[in-house]
Amino acid sequence: MKIKRIIIGAFIVLTATYCGVKKNVLDSPEYFPVPHYNIDNNPISKAKTTLGNNLFYDPLLSANNSISCASCHSPHAAFAHTDHDLSHGIHDSIGTRNAPPLFNLAWQEHFMWDGAIDNLDAQALAPISHATEMGSSINEIVGKLKNHPKYPGLFNDIYKDSLITGERILKVLAQFQVSLISNNSKYDQIQRGTATFTQQEISGYNIFTSNCASCHAEPLFSSYGFANNGLAIDSTLKDIGRQKITKNPMDSMLFKIPSLRNLAYTFPYMHDGRFNTLREVLKHYTQGVQKSPSLHTALKNGITLTKKEQTDLITFLGTLNDRLFISSKKHQINRDFFIKNEGE
């Protein structure tokens, strides 16, 4: 009986340990919610993240080996495309939307500005296949990787066979992307009790909570839902946003709500990059909101902010910039992998 009890005890301890490990596998702080991304479908490993990193920076993913994911999602821009209102892809073709930053993706249910894709593993298929982004296909990439001097070995290290499939490529890419966690801004340090807000930041935080937080909820600073924030439709792009996907007129001009983290690195702002500065963004919210049936309820009565309040708010938003995240070596290009390649 005693042995039986010991076995049961050991089983409980092991299970608890296993669950504990599983829970923290994304290395996220306690004040973050439960991630949406299902790790069970793509168990995390360092080897996968590293391989995903190599693929992310490899222009081999595009039809003429010129464009990598990082071309439009560079680490110093919190994986957005700084200074480009619309991103440009293969053959210098210009896209129709602003490349969104990539961080805290495991907490997001929908991807793309219109939420066309709700599966992170599948997301990469879109830029890979798009004629103005990478102009390639997953089949083409499988072919290139199979004949590559290094990749088959790396897949073999992970999967114990050198088979390269679409599923494996996409899951490895997703694995690198979920590793992009931004949780080291001043705001995060304050959550951990290692820093404090200045008076002006507190004032800005209060303005934020009463005017912005319904869409840009803490601690991710987005609900990652969709909203029409009163932007006039761009006559050259005629982008109706979420309605294109749902075909529902009430989704006209709804776009995915972006996070307010890392704004210092991710300008220009909005789905079409129409605003270059946060001042312009606040001018829109206080003076430029266009009324329409699908306008978000929080904006129906307008937002009023004095110049000083706007300055305080922008100061608070500065506490959401995560310098450690954008400078972290582990998210950057693995130069050795590519340099040695060229010598071969």
Added chain:
Amino acid sequence: MYPKGLYSFFLFLLCNFGINAQKNTTEISFQLLYNTVPLELGQSYPISGRDSLKIDFLKFYVSNITFFKDGKQIGKSTEKYHLIDAQNSSLYRTSYTVKNKKFDTIKFTIGLDTKTQKKGIQGGVLDPTTRMYWTWQNGFINFKIEGSSRLCNTRKNKFQFHVGGFQEPYNTTQVLSLACVASKSLTIDVDIASFFNVVSLSKTNTVMSPNKNAVMVSKVLATLFSIHEN
């Protein structure tokens, strides 16, 4: 340590099950046809008098094949998904174990169910290299036909039917029940000619996203399936 007899017992059970499985195997085939003749890709088929059409690509999913007797489910496929590709052969074969073979209805899904669709990227016949996963939005294409006909006022006279979408109101996944006589092998005919008799290529030739047209086309596609009469 277990007594030796127990191993023998398990071995006996295993063998017994194996024999039974063999005895109750039913082979299901999907036969791709064009006007009752096996379909050939790239072949020119006459349509509406003077015109013709060519099919270059035809792939579709069949999933969740189940067997019924008097309205009660008596068997289910172990292999959940089948990708039928005209490129491989016009005849697709798969085998199932059905208890006593006494079924009177076969039920299957044309396309993939919502749960599978929502799961996103998967391997095997669901791998995105099959060209059956949308690249610009969620989910799988359930049924894909591409080809050309002068009836199509499109670039290079192409027609492209990428029929997919699993979210209401544009759910294109069709579940079909066909009455049949139980036997060791059962052939389901899929006659593509009927599709072009119903869908007029001059009017409908490009369906690439989940919408009303896709739902309409998916309903037409479901009518192409019938039990082969011996």
